Amino acid sequence: MSSVHNSAVPTLIGSVQRALRLLEAVASHSGGAPAKQLAREAGLPLPTAYHLLRTLTHEGYLRREGGVFVLGAAAGRLAVGGLQQKRRSMILDSLAHFRDAVGAPVYFAVFREGEIEVVGVSDTQSSPACEEWADFRETGHAHAIGQCLLGQLDDKTRKDYYERHPVEAITPYTVRDMRSLEQRIESQGRMQPVVERQEYSLGTVCAAIPITAGDTAATMAISLPLHQEGELLYVVNRLRSEVGALLSTLSFSISI
Structure with a gap:
């Protein structure tokens, strides 16, 4: 049966x-x-x-x-949550597109409410993202993402960040003090890539490009292992080209 x-x-x-x-x-x-x-x-x-x-x-x-x-208000929060998830999915899909186009891990970050916020990361098993061994929010002076965002801020906002997150070496290659960091930021050309070599993580090189996102400082970045350092500028310029082409048709929302 x-x-x-x-x-x-x-x-x-x-x-x-x-x-x-x-x-x-x-x-x-x-x-x-x-x-x-x-x-x-x-x-x-x-x-x-x-x-x-x-x-x-x-x-x-x-x-x-x-x-x-x-x-009621609770139903409205459900709707907002759904919209936020949709925007987040759109950003992650875009990052995956850029990752495949340049062949490297891709990061998207913003400076919001006085802090560095990594909104999304897209990598692969064969090309993993840099491990966040020290809080990205507190070590903006030491990585390309943070340096790129800090360079987009006004002096007052940047000073406020330094007061809460002092500049200090976290690897032998990290910029040593705030004066040296400020000199580097001032020497960077506007809207030019920011390059960082082993300042945040030994064995890793990174580069970031500024992103226009309304009044909010934003950036996209890539990372490579040290033995691929010779490809860094080529890859980040490829990323800048890809971002420029896609942003003409995609509204890159940061309201998440």
């Missing part, structure tokens, strides 16, 4: 399904709708709809205003 197994059939939670149908019904009415109308549109008995509407209102997903239900 054979037996039938339904392990592949997912277990569905009916109350969750009904609550989602109510949320969809409310979302379809910009000015809100009363409980009876929502129950009818969601295909629910009125007592069930009332119970779920009270629960959703208590949790902040709905608000009751003048006898009608409208979406």
Whole structure:
């Protein structure tokens, strides 16, 4: 006698399904709708709809205003979260494109709220990204990403960063003091690649290019093992060419 197994059939939670149908019904009415109308549109008995509407209102997903239900703040956060995830996916897809085009790990970072933030990294098993052994946010003076971002800031903002994250050597090749770093930043041509050799990680060389992202300082960077140092400028110039071509058709969002 054979037996039938339904392990592949997912277990569905009916109350969750009904609550989602109510949320969809409310979302379809910009000015809100009363409980009876929502129950009818969601295909629910009125007592069930009332119970779920009270629960959703208590949790902040709905608000009751003048006898009608409208979406609440919690539902708005869901929408924002979905948009943020979509933007993040777009950035990661773009980084993967650049990675394949230049044959090296690619990084995208911004300077936001006084700190260096690496938004995304794309690498491969054969060409791994540089290991973050010292916090990127606190060691901006020592890596190409940070030096490129710091070079885009005004003097006051840069000074504030130095006060919170002092310049100090983390490898034998790291820039030694703030004065030396400032001299280097001042000597860099505007919108030119920033190159760093073993200042952050021994055995690794890096280069970064400034990215135009509204009023926010942003950068894209690549890293290579030391034995490929001779290819560094070629690869970063290839990256700059690829970024320039794609940015003409892609709005590179940093609001994530």
